[in-house]
Amino acid sequence: MTFVLVITVICMLVPVYVYIGYPALLWIFTRGKPAITHIREDRFPSVALIISCYNEAEVIREKLQNALELVYPEELLRIIVVSDGSDDGTDELVREFTDTRVKLIRQEGRLGKTMGLNLAMEQVSEEVTVFSDANAMYAPEAIAKLVRNLADPSVGYVVGAALYTDGSSGASAQNENLYWRYELAIKSMESRLHSVVGGDGAIYAIRTELWEPLQQQDINDFVNPLQIVAKGNRGVFDAEAKCFEETAGDFDREVARKERIVNRSIRGLMRVKATMNPLRSGVFSWQVISHKLLRWLIPLFLAIGAFGSAILALSGYGLFQLISLGAVTLLLLAWAGYRTEDKNRLPMWLSLPYYFVMVNLYSLKGIIKALRGETHVAWSSARPGRE
DSSP: OHHHHHHHHHHHHHHHIIIIIHHHHHHHHHTTSOSOOSOOOOOOOOEEEEEEESSOTTTHHHHHHHHHTSSSOGGGEEEEEEEESOOSSHHHHHHTOOOTTEEEEEETTOOOHHHHHHHHHTTOOSSEEEEEETTOEEOTTHHHHHHHGGGSTTEEEEEEEEEESOTTSSHHHHHHHHHHHHHHHHHHHHHHHSOOSSOOTTSEEEEGGGOOOOOTTOOHHHHHHHHHHHTTOEEEEEEEEEEEEOOOOSHHHHHHHHHHHHHHHHHHHHHTGGGGOHHHHTHHHHHHIIIIIHHHTHHHHHHHHHHHHHHHHHTTOHHHHHHHHHHHHHHHHHHHHHHOSOGGGOOHHHHHHHHHHHHHHHHHHHHHHHHTTOOOOOOOOOSTTOO
16 A cells, blocks of 8 residues: 555646646746846847748738738848648738738648648748747737847747737636746746747747758647757747737637647657756756656646545545545536536636646547557647637
8 A cells, every 4th residue: 555655646746746846946946047048139130930821811811911010121031921731712812912021832732830841941041930820910029029039149949928819708718828827937937047948839939050850740849949959059938029819719629739739749859858868958858857748747647646546545544535535526527617518608616627627638638649659740720710
């Protein structure tokens, strides 16, 4: 029974460490450090803004207008739209723009976002590449804010702040917005300590020379930054480089997105294992293990911990009887949320348990598929009304 007790306690403590302990340690390690731990200077290198899209006819015109109005020297900014076999008129809308800065690259065969980026990068000669999604609308000075961080030669990539415009419009959006505010705080502390772990497909920039072609199964805004860190560079977060987008707006779409991200990211991390080696990557190895690997594995720890708690509860351990009671209550609340027809109107006391349980279940599905060698390749928008 001692063995069961030890394993159960460890498995129950891992989620506590990931969600509370890791941010607390980041806060301790960055106390006394300046808000910016690298060189920042206003500068204007040539920039290629790559917009990935699949069937984005609803937003692509607005996105391109937004890109053309960015406060950046016109002669130094080129806009490349990569269409992954769109068949809803997206390409035709892009061709309506006669500005010579706008270029359309069409990828046939629905090969996925990553292959589209590989195709686009073959035609990029600019010093800096910024990656974006069609639904991410940039603040006027977003690109200028990103590239100023690349004045520091040690910085290889810069991640901006993707903010939600519908964070209070429904239970799903509220939960996702709350989670993302928590994530932005972690990104800021990680950046001050060493490097922000991973990019953000909506808004991040790299030195073009550091790009490496990716495999089709790679999730670009995770593997690409890891490759850059593995080369000895830093990745920083700039909260003033902002873009605005909507959440998925629906629980089912949001948790399905989590499954896809976990599925592809685990495989990607295994491709760049050097970043988990403290002899190679220093403190960043602790960051990537704590922020990503352990977080993805939380569903496994929770399942083992719940099973162990049930055994210990039946053996008369009072504490684990309370833990088991709490777990059952959580599942019942999640089930009540699941049975509710309109999940976006759930009260917070139901939406939080439902969101937590579903995200972990779908993450577990992503892990299992990754272990089986199954990887999501093609992608589509998670926004309402989309495939």
